[in-house]
Amino acid sequence: MSGRQRWARAGLVAIVSVAAVEWGVSAFVYRSRITHADLDAARQAIDETAPVWLATDWLGPRARMTIPALADLSSVARADLRGVPRYAVLGVDAAWSDALQADNEDMPPPRLMGEQTFGILTLSTYEQPAAGALTWDLLADPRAIEVEIGGDRCKGQARRWRCTLGEVELRTAEIDFRPRRCVSTNGDDGVPVRIVAAGVPTGNVLRGHVGFAGFNARLRSDAAAEVTVTIDGRASSRFVFTDAQGWAPFAVAVTPGVHDIAVQVVTSTRGTWDGGGYEPGKPHEPCLELRSLQEDGA
């Protein structure tokens, strides 16, 4: 047998082998493997006293149809994994995900406490001792907050506040291609938007996130947002966020107790992108959330 024949036979064997693998794999990948019964079993196994997150993003629509806990906005549009010492994660052959890792932020990896499987679905239970305890959430009781734009107190409550120079709205926004529950601020150029919460029961840290909604608005870098956190009338921390930072976290140390908390947002210049191109008059809207936590060792 010549060298050419040997090579050709090896090539033929390799190609037939790849084809055989593809035939075999086709039997698994080209059929539905998640049954309604699997999802229902997962629903029944979920401990309703703890939150449940999804590790497989594409499972979302079907999972939300079957498992009410996954349809809750606190699960779909969570800010991060803080303040939740115990939770469950449902995934397709997955117990964890990049999105969960991102939301775990700088906390140590959670402890895996248990795992159940339902077909190819995996329900994993975790504990996170470093999660801290939530003492207050800006978004949880919007009736308790006041909004001032350019020094004027705005009308409205619960969901939307309007002033002459801008508005603030509680919403779910697409930030960095993920849903986030946040307060969107839209003030005129350079006009401060202040969100004030009086008598807040704080732990030892205030934690928040800021991001810019809309994938078109993030096409190019537009004006940054300056965020100032004020505790009992004193400016405590100041941050600058750009639309390239995604869902950007920030933290401010605070003495445990009861405080008046205000967060001020200033966007210097209007103008951003949308589907039709650059819109000079369109506001570049930062969206933020803020909570207070008691964290051991913080």
Add this chain to the structure above:
Amino acid sequence: MNRRYGLVALALAVLTTVLLAIGHRDVGYVRDEGIYFEASRRYAAWVAAVTTGDGEVGDQRARDRAFAVNHEHPVLMKTLAGLSARAFAHAPVADEDPETAGVWPVMPEGAAMRLPAQILAGLGVGLLFLVGATWAGPWAGAVAAGGFILLPRVAFHAGLHAFDVPIAVAMLIVVLAYRRSLRSWRWGLALGPLLGLAVATKHNALFLGPLLSLHYWACLAWGSLRDGKPVTRGQLVPLPLLSMAILGPLVAWALWPWMWSDTIARLSDYFDFHRQHSWYNTEFFGTNYNQPPMPVAYPWVMTWATVPTTLLLLTVTGLGAGLRDDVARPRSSDAAAGSFRVPLPEGWARMDGGLLAMMTLFPLVLISLPGTPIFGGTKHWITAYPFASLAAGIGLVRLWDAAGLGRRARRWMPVAVAVVLGPAAIGTLRGHPHNLSQYAPLVGGPRGAADLGLQRGFWGYDVRTLLPALANARSVYLHDVHELARHQYAREGDWPPNVPAAPASRAPAGLLFYEKHMLIYEIDLWQQHGTAPAQVVSIHDVPTASLYQRTP
């Protein structure tokens, strides 16, 4: 031409057309089809008016009125679709237009309009078998034909009233004609009009003139420098090249009435539109790209992710064998002199391997350039696939022959063909009617692709199974369904009557088609309906579309 091959080719062409015509009744209307349906009706109405004497070819206002819609694409396929509807379409069941049924009303209007593209796909399959069989035997032909139409993405596009598979087939025809034209003045003359027809199908054909000229001059240089053949003056710019340069544009222009007036300005608009094409949002490994630069790897990875690896390996084998043949071809000392009419007569190399490699690789290289606007899916290099599948067919036979398995082993060739085509065929059958979202087995199919963050779909078409549920809604948020596609469903009685489109904030029902950047629209639906959809359309567990409905 072998008569038996011709009959098999014809049978494959008919079978392909029939299967596409029947199978695509399940496939929803893609966004672009909505526009093409409307354009087709207008173009065909103009043709009908002109041919019956109700209108005049020279009436610019009437002509422009008819052809202004969708004038960024040439009109050949749309006109054929409109005429097909006038021949075969049922009368619209719900429309204010005073239109009647076609001459032989045997199918819905959308199906009738898809028919010309389906016939062209059938023709392409038959042609691939014929060429593969003629070049390397019937089993090469079988792999060439099957390796093209059995690919899930090709099978999906082949049934649509769109231009992607038609232009792939048209380019195959032009390239084959070009090859013949190097030794036949009749094909040389025909080449220009064929190129014109291809340009009238879609703009991809505009690259053919330069590419084929480049190939021709490479052959000429090869013959002169390697084989020492004298080059005559007539060979420098021969009949096939002149035919493409002169007759091609003339035929393309003649077939596009929009270009008959204000030609320079309109041509300029046409080129500008495609040069400055907007950047579609495209997900690639979890990142949404909507501005340059696009990753160079994008078309290569997506080709691997959507074409079974078996076929890709055979394509590489076939291209390698072809290029090796070009290089190893013995020098011929008794070649006839080339001329203007017959530029590369017997004895001159036609470098078929190089031709096949160029036509396979060029579309992918073009899309790889970081500055090429993102057009989205794999359909934008689908013009490579007929040549790739031809190379795959040749590759299998050449490998088999080179292995020296003997004559008796030949009886196993049909089994080998079935083995190499199987993964593609299974993917297509199992993925129907969602094959725009189908992925190759080694990627893990749709689930694996979703895990990797590869594009789920586009064009808002996967809606047919959701339509009955819309009957109780007062209005519907269409999301990515084009209003003209909705109009087409309504004309055919598939869209519930009195259910118009409405904004997400007002509609009691809403559609959502999954792409990474579409989350922003799903959130709008959550405000109205909560986060749990009422129905989900999936391909192997991976959602392609959802229906949100307000709970009573």
